[in-house]
Amino acid sequence: MRSIRFHGRGGQGAKTASRIVGTAAFLEGLTAQDSPLYGAERRGAPVSASTRIGREPIRERGLILQPDLIIIADESLIDDSSARVLDGLSERTAVFVNTALGSEQARDRFRIPGRVTALDLTDMTLRQFGKPVALSAPLGAVACRLLGLKAESLRAAVAGELADLGLPEAVIERNLALAASCYESVPLVPVEETAGAMPAPVPLWTPVYEPPTVGSARISASANSPLHETGGWRTFRPVLVPDKCNGCWLCFVYCPDGVISMTKDDLPLIDYDHCKGCQICVQECPTKALVAEREQEGAGTWRAK
Amino acid sequence: MAGEMMTGNLAAAWGARLAGVDYIPAFPITPQTEIVEALAEWCDCGAMPARFVMMDSEHSMMTAAGAGAATGARVFTATSSQGLLHAFEVLYSVAGWRVPLVLVNVSRALAAPITLEPDHNDVLAARDAGFLQIHAETCQEVLDSILMAYRIAEDERVMLPVLVNLDGFYLSFTREPVIVPDPEKVAAFLPPFRPAHLGFKASAPHALGVAVLGGTPYTYFRHQMHLAAMNALQVHREAAADFERLFGRRYDVVEGYRLDDAEDVLVMSNAFATKGRAAVDAARAKGRRVGLLRLRVIRPWPAEAIVAALRGRRAVGVLDQNLAPGLGGILVQEIAATLYHDPERPKAICSFIGGLGGKNIHEGEFDAIVARMEQAGKAGRGEGPVLLYTEAEHREMAQLQVLASASRADR
Numbered sequence: 266m267r268s269i270r271f272h273g274r275g276g277q278g279a280k281t282a283s284r285i286v287g288t289a290a291f292l293e294g295l296t297a298q299d300s301p302l303y304g305a306e307r308r309g310a311p312v313s314a315s316t317r318i319g320r321e322p323i324r325e326r327g328l329i330l331q332p333d334l335i336i337i338a339d340e341s342l343i344d345d346s347s348a349r350v351l352d353g354l355s356e357r358t359a360v361f362v363n364t365a366l367g368s369e370q371a372r373d374r375f376r377i378p379g380r381v382t383a384l385d386l387t388d389m390t391l392r393q394f395g396k397p398v399a400l401s402a403p404l405g406a407v408a409c410r411l412l413g414l415k416a417e418s419l420r421a422a423v424a425g426e427l428a429d430l431g432l433p434e435a436v437i438e439r440n441l442a443l444a445a446s447c448y449e450s451v452p453l454v455p456v457e458e459t460a461g462a463m464p465a466p467v468p469l470w471t472p473v474y475e476p477p478t479v480g481s482a483r484i485s486a487s488a489n490s491p492l493h494e495t496g497g498w499r500t501f502r503p504v505l506v507p508d509k510c511n512g513c514w515l516c517f518v519y520c521p522d523g524v525i526s527m528t529k530d531d532l533p534l535i536d537y538d539h540c541k542g543c544q545i546c547v548q549e550c551p552t553k554a555l556v557a558e559r560e561q562e563g564a565g566t567w568r569a570k
Numbered sequence: 571m572a573g574e575m576m577t578g579n580l581a582a583a584w585g586a587r588l589a590g591v592d593y594i595p596a597f598p599i600t601p602q603t604e605i606v607e608a609l610a611e612w613c614d615c616g617a618m619p620a621r622f623v624m625m626d627s628e629h630s631m632m633t634a635a636g637a638g639a640a641t642g643a644r645v646f647t648a649t650s651s652q653g654l655l656h657a658f659e660v661l662y663s664v665a666g667w668r669v670p671l672v673l674v675n676v677s678r679a680l681a682a683p684i685t686l687e688p689d690h691n692d693v694l695a696a697r698d699a700g701f702l703q704i705h706a707e708t709c710q711e712v713l714d715s716i717l718m719a720y721r722i723a724e725d726e727r728v729m730l731p732v733l734v735n736l737d738g739f740y741l742s743f744t745r746e747p748v749i750v751p752d753p754e755k756v757a758a759f760l761p762p763f764r765p766a767h768l769g770f771k772a773s774a775p776h777a778l779g780v781a782v783l784g785g786t787p788y789t790y791f792r793h794q795m796h797l798a799a800m801n802a803l804q805v806h807r808e809a810a811a812d813f814e815r816l817f818g819r820r821y822d823v824v825e826g827y828r829l830d831d832a833e834d835v836l837v838m839s840n841a842f843a844t845k846g847r848a849a850v851d852a853a854r855a856k857g858r859r860v861g862l863l864r865l866r867v868i869r870p871w872p873a874e875a876i877v878a879a880l881r882g883r884r885a886v887g888v889l890d891q892n893l894a895p896g897l898g899g900i901l902v903q904e905i906a907a908t909l910y911h912d913p914e915r916p917k918a919i920c921s922f923i924g925g926l927g928g929k930n931i932h933e934g935e936f937d938a939i940v941a942r943m944e945q946a947g948k949a950g951r952g953e954g955p956v957l958l959y960t961e962a963e964h965r966e967m968a969q970l971q972v973l974a975s976a977s978r979a980d981r
Contacts (some may be wrong), residue, residue: 304783472790474801477729477767480669480794482787484777492775 266319266459268329269408272350273338274498276308276543277402281426282336283314285405288422289414290318292510298323309498309541311348318412332358334456336408338386338400340364341560343375345427351377361407363387363400365561368452380454382411386447387500387559393443397501397544397557402427406444407451416448491539495522499542501557505533509554516546516555573710573749578741579604580934581709582648582674584733585716587618588756589672589853592643594622595634600686601738602650602676609646616823620646632657635671639731640778641770644720644763645671650738651678654684658696661808664731665795667778669768669815670723671731672716673701675841678738679927687928688738690840690892694868694900700795701733702802705826705839709748712736717751717760724763727801739928740841754781755816806867823872825864826879828854832861833884834943835916837905839865842891849936860940865879865901872931873908880909885918885947887939890955891925891974899923918946921954931958 269286273279280301287299295318303312315329331353340362342348355359358377362371363386372381376515386403409419423444427437475479503516512531518563524536525546531556547555576584582605586594588902594604594613613622625631628649639645649657654675664671675696677688690705695701704719706712712734735891736742770776788815806823814820829835838846853860863879865872880886886909890899897903902921909915920943924931935958946952949977 303781304781472793472797474727474797475794476726477668477765477798480791480798481729481767482666482779482782482791483668483767484780 266321266323266325267333267412267456268325268331268459269316269318269330269334269336269412269456270329270353271314271316271336271344271404271408272337272348272402273312273314274308274342274500275303275310275312276399277338277500277564278399279336279338279397280314280363281317281401281410281430282338282404283421285410285426286316286412286414287318287423288425289405289418290316290412292418292421293414296323298325302328308543309495309500311342311345311498313348313350316408329353331355331423331459333459334359334382334408334411335361336404337362338404340371340375341365341465341497341500345379345497354379357457358413359454361411361451363404365433367389378491381455382407382452384447384451389447389450390443393439397559402440402444402523403447406447410451411454411456413455415421415483416445419444419448494538495541496538499537499540500560501542502540503535503536503542503544503546503555504558505535506554506556507532509552511554513550513551515549515550515551519545519549521545571748575745576709576748576750577604577700577743577745578706578709578712578736579676579743580608581610581713582676583612584748584750585713585734586620586672587612587645588713588751588753589646589717589720589760590757590762591618591620591646593635593638593645594620595625595631595638595647597625597628597631597649598623599628599650599652600930601678601742602648602653602674604742605648605676607672616873620792627655628653629660632660632664632673635669635673636660636669636731637770639664639669640667642763642765642768644724645669646674646716647671648674648676650676651680654692654696655680658699661696661701662698663673663779666791667924668729668795668798669718669731669778670729670763670765672719672723673731673733674712674716675733675735676742677735678737685927686738688740688841688891689928690735690890690900690928691824693733693735693893694892696733697869697900700799701731702728702799702870703735704742705734705735705843705866705868707843707866709736709741709744709746710819711956712741713748713750714813714817714821717756718806718809718821720763721760721812722802722805725801725805727767728798728805729767730795730802731799735840737783737841741749744841749817751817756969759812759816764834767938779782784962792835802870803872803874810862822875823864823867824875824879825866827864829861829863829879831859831973833859834940834947835861835863835880835883835886836939836943837863837880837886837888837901838891838900839868839901840891842931845931845936846889849933849940852933852936852939857943858940860943868901871904871908876905877912878906878909880916881912882914883916883947885920885943886916886954887920887922887943887946889924889931889939889958893923893926902954916947917950918952919942920946920952922956922958923954924958929963931956932960933961 888902
């Protein structure tokens with residue numbers, strides 16, 4: 266059996282990518298299992314998905330703790346401790362990072378032991394679509410290639426999964442083309458099978474009663490909005506082109522997080538500490554005065570600007 | 571006789587008043603309304619310095635109660651039946667927030683069909699929410715239990731909300747002598763609420779009961795609630811001892827009546843336990859060695875006290891004033907499971923279902939219960955669930971159905 270863990274931000278397509286791999290393996294006659302894990306928050310929040318493929322019945326469930334392959338949809342996740350993308354990593358784990366850096370550079374920059382592969386999927390997607398869209402097909406393609414699944418299985422899986430999502434035929438065609446080119450371009454690092462060692466027995470531990478300051482689910486640290494800065498969730502930032510803005514306030518009205526305020530001159534002021542980069546303002550802006558600009562160096566760069 | 575004539579509802583309101591509660595979010599429902607009315611009037615005329623707010627539903631009421639308690643205020647509220655069910659979603663939240671408020675439930679059977687009189691399917695539906703549950707037999711006990719409830723809820727070893735239950739009509743609108751405790755003694759019994767882990771303030775936002783993704787933190791917090799509920803047994807013991815010292819009345823998690831030499835024991839809860847005592851006396855007069863065990867605290871489940879009271883008996887008869895369709899009685903299951911591991915467990919457990927929707931339990935029915943317990947004890951084999959329903963009641967019901975079909979045919 267081989268196990269693949271996908272990490273992305275809500276909206277990037279990690280879940281669908283995990284399904285594409287599951288379906289592709291299934292179409293090749295392998296046994297497959299895929300399952301996403303995500304929480305209360307949506308766009309931009311760290312999410313993960315797990316896919317297991319093998320020749321025997323799969324007797325595991327849920328999140329993969331010791332993956333054979335980790336697919337990271339966004340380099341900013343590596344520095345986000347809540348995303349836990351490198352959990353269970355060993356020297357035999359293959360890691361793929363979607364980044365503008367080369368494989369060697371990525372391994373050094375992110376201090377990942379083991380075998381790192383990198384490719385700028387976002388750039389390839391932007392060139393194909395001209396705008397930021399979900400990376401499901403590219404992520405799925407990369408994983409299929411690293412796992413040695415066939416190009417035609419990938420093609421059928423992408424077509425099937427994207428059709429299930431209700432995407433129009435023309436969009437699916439462009440995704441297929443994109444998937445094929447990602448499949449061809451990714452530097453090859455073969456993924457090893459999980460060693461079938463029996464897990465060691467685990468001693469049970471029963472917690473004792475602790476005072477409610479400890480034992481009740483109470484968080485008074487900076488994890489609470491508005492003290493918690495969610496700007497690091499962003500992969501694309503909305504940027505104002507002041508000349509085009511007619512001061513209509515629509516971005517202010519539509520912002521689901523209330524992070525756009527209006528200046529005295531009726532210009533939008535974006536609180537980048539809390540903007541999750543959902544791009545609803547970009548979509549709603551009637552004069553295209555707000556445009557999406559890629560966050561180049563991952564989480565934290567927004568501080569510098 | 572000492573005290574004054576008072577309904578169970580008014581006794582509940584007095585409990586809140588003496589406890590010096592700060593905040594009362596309220597919503598009325600029969601047969602609980604009198605509690606809300608009394609508190610509203612007292613707050614209005616200045617007899618109580620509490621903040622009283624009418625809410626738009628029990629769901630909002632319970633949310634407000636939990637949030638109020640999270641600021642460190644002492645909070646009281648009350649509901650009944652469908653109202654408790656409407657608040658149900660919030661019960662689990664509030665318990666998970668570990669806020670020590672007191673909720674009075676005036677038991678009333680659940681719809682449909684609709685009735686205003688009591689049984690315990692409402693309160694027992696909430697038995698796994700994380701609220702502790704105290705079930706009162708008398709109006710005096712209603713008042714006293716509310717004071718004890720705050721004392722237990724606010725203890726650092728517990729910090730869970732407490733539900734105090736009283737039966738609709740049989741207590742809510744029933745007057746009997748109630749001694750109103752001296753406020754100074756109450757202050758000694760129930761010191762001001764100074765929570766270490768609560769204190770919601772607009773200036774310092776924090777989150778209670780936040781999303782914890784993954785089962786590991788969830789299991790830890792859930793298990794802490796379990797340990798807190800189990801701690802309540804010890805805290806109840808201490809509170810009961812203090813209460814007895816100050817007020818002269820003793821309350822235990824379970825209460826035995828003529829148990830010492832009893833061969834067969836009837837297990838009951840709430841107001842009808844008073845009738846159960848009379849039935850024990852009647853059976854004793856006929857030479858039968860029968861006793862009664864009243865379950866007063868249902869959560870935490872007082873397993874040790876129950877085993878101690880029922881160990882070595884010939885037969886046990888559990889009278890459930892509830893009906894779980896497809897199962898039978900609720901409490902008999904918990905009693906049976908509790909006794910199973912005891913090597914000296916009773917030879918037979920009988921299950922009786924009675925008093926549904928406030929239906930009376932006749933002396934004759936108690937007679938039948940005692941006879942069937944004796945029979946089961948001798949045979950070494952329990953029975954049930956046995957529905958307490960008489961031939962006369964069946965005839966009356968048949969007549970009603972004839973009348974109902976006749977009116978249907980008229981159209």
